[in-house]
Amino acid sequence: MGSTGGLLKNGNKSALIAAVVNTIIAIVKGAAYLFTGNVAMFAETMHTLGDAANQYFVYIGSALSKKAPTDRYPNGFGRLVNLVLLGAVIIVGIMSYETVKEGYHHILHPTESSGVWISLSVLGVAVILETYVLYKAMKEVLHETNTEGKGLAVIGKSFGALRKASPATKLVFMEDLVATSGGVIAIIGILLSYYGGWHAAEGIASIIIGLMMFYVVGRVFMDNARGALGEADQDLEDKIAEYIFTNPEIKDIKALFAFKEGEEFHIESKLEIDPFISVKEAIVLKNRIESKIHQIRGVTDVIIEFDEDDGIRSWHGHGNK
Incomplete structure (x- = not known):
């Protein structure tokens, strides 16, 4: 427990899995955006980059919070994860702003994107991967709260037990939920633009994704502000x-x-x-x-x-x- 390596072994596993998966997804989405210029893909790239960075912070913060008390800090480091998460939401906030701004500009000056099938393929695979990570986060919620659930029952029960989950797992759950939903919204926006000729749909999808990210920022900020102050259960x-x-x-x-x-x-x-x-x-x-x-x-x-x-x-x- 004393060494950094030993501490990191005790980090939040769902956060680490989500961070690695999102890093890979962000690289692929970024490459697709550079090739197609699709604003909905830009929104998803920014979103996934923010999630990946956030989840690395979560993993490290949850691990360091388990550091044993010292003479200088006799009460231990339990609240460190709350402070780390308060800092991490700043990243998501910046990404949210950029996503909404880019979507607004696209609505004002809509343009047709190229490589639509590249965008749809990348987003389709991303939604599948993010759904897998979300399901893992749901199971972690049940594990932390000692709630029984198997198969599809995990989905409903995880929402009910989320309030009692750890701050780290709660953040990963919410980010993956928004990531999965955001991928679906981006796909709808691209389809409306390509088949319906409504090019502003991509900008609207970008703004919706950005606003969903802002919601996560608000929820996580309030939850961890209470935790940093020492909330009673x-x-x-x-x-x-x-x-x-x-x-x-x-x-x-x-x-x-x-x-x-x-x-x-x-x-x-x-x-x-x-x-x-x-x-x-x-x-x-x-x-x-x-x-x-x-x-x-x-x-x-x-x-x-x-x-x-x-x-x-x-x-x-x-x-x-």
Whole structure:
């Protein structure tokens, strides 16, 4: 874990796969754009280049976030992945702007592109590859959130579980979803231009793709801004509270926080217990609760404090507030 090579082995695998595939796709799309001058192909080239760069950042950031705490940084590097992703969205933002601008210029001055079948062939292959990467990202979402799903069921369940996925996997999922959709939109734009004579369709397709990229920028920025500030996971807090109350010695929960640090969770709690239990029983109880909470995926440390029951109910759960 100490060396850079060791850390990179723990990077987000779906991000690395997506980055490599998108690098290859971007090179092919770029060559096709230079040959055809197709503005929809330009939009897809910029989009794929942004995705590839972003996903390399994601892979490196997710790996470095797992670096062990040091004397200088005793709380670890969990939030590093959020900071890296905040920087990465700048790249997508620039690519989005260029894509929309080029599409707008093409609408104002529409021209007929050449090599239409080259563009369609490249985009067709790209959509197939990006669909494969998207499916891999969907499976990673299910893996991270402990959600069961096989075959086509993976698609629907991944959307439902996406909110609980890690920032890195969430970004890869959203980018690949937009990439796949963008490829289809680019194909439609080219077909309308070539067969319908509506040359502005390529520019409109470029703008739509750019706006979709801007949507990803906004979503990723907000998600990682919350993560960088140390967002509490209320669903996890309720889940932990439910288990805690299965222990009859626990009379109330005075405080319970599940802080998300990148892809890791830090749990802090103050529990009110039966004042008549012995110190030995309290230690056994504390160890039992800690052990159970540590079994939750992503939890790295648990802090539990005990206090005497004051007879006043404090915990009502987030759903009842």
